Amino acid sequence: MEIKAGETVRFVLKNDGALLHEFNLGKAASHAAHQKEMAAMFQNGTLSPTGVHDMSNMGHAMGGMKMVGMEHDDPNSVLVGPGASEELIWTFSAATELEFACNIPGHYQSGMVGKVTVR
Ligand SMILES: [Cu+2]
Numbered sequence: 001m002e003i004k005a006g007e008t009v010r011f012v013l014k015n016d017g018a019l020l021h022e023f024n025l026g027k028a029a030s031h032a033a034h035q036k037e038m039a040a041m042f043q044n045g046t047l048s049p050t051g052v053h054d055m056s057n058m059g060h061a062m063g064g065m066k067m068v069g070m071e072h073d074d075p076n077s078v079l080v081g082p083g084a085s086e087e088l089i090w091t092f093s094a095a096t097e098l099e100f101a102c103n104i105p106g107h108y109q110s111g112m113v114g115k116v117t118v119r
Contacts, residue, residue, distance in 0.1 A: 001100070001116045008091040015080040020051050022102045024077040025090055025116065034077070035103045042105055049104075051081045092118045 003009060013023045024034060041047045078086045095118050102112035 011088045014085045
């Protein structure tokens with residue numbers, strides 16, 4: 001994606017698949033860090049391949065998969081469950097190189113990543 005600095009973009013994310021996915025905007029290094037957190041959340045049972053299981057750990061927003069608290073207080077990330085739709089609105093304030101990515105374990109590595117150039 002190419003975006004002009006100063007633009008606000010509304011991303012509409014529709015998950016037609018059977019697995020939980022994430023849409024996360026950030027630098028490549030922050031995705032790497034977030035993947036470790038996600039892996040830990042799968043290990044402790046907070047997340048499963050198909051959804052959010054232990055909501056008590058998450059501070060769950062009403063009616064959706066958006067999560068606040070813990071690692072998911074960042075507004076640059078949204079989880080989209082199977083069959084769900086979510087939105088993420090982001091203002092790209094300055095020129096930078098970012099990635100959009102899914103940090104569910106194994107997903108980034110299987111190609112769920114793309115470049116975002118802000119100029
Ligand atoms: Cu994914």
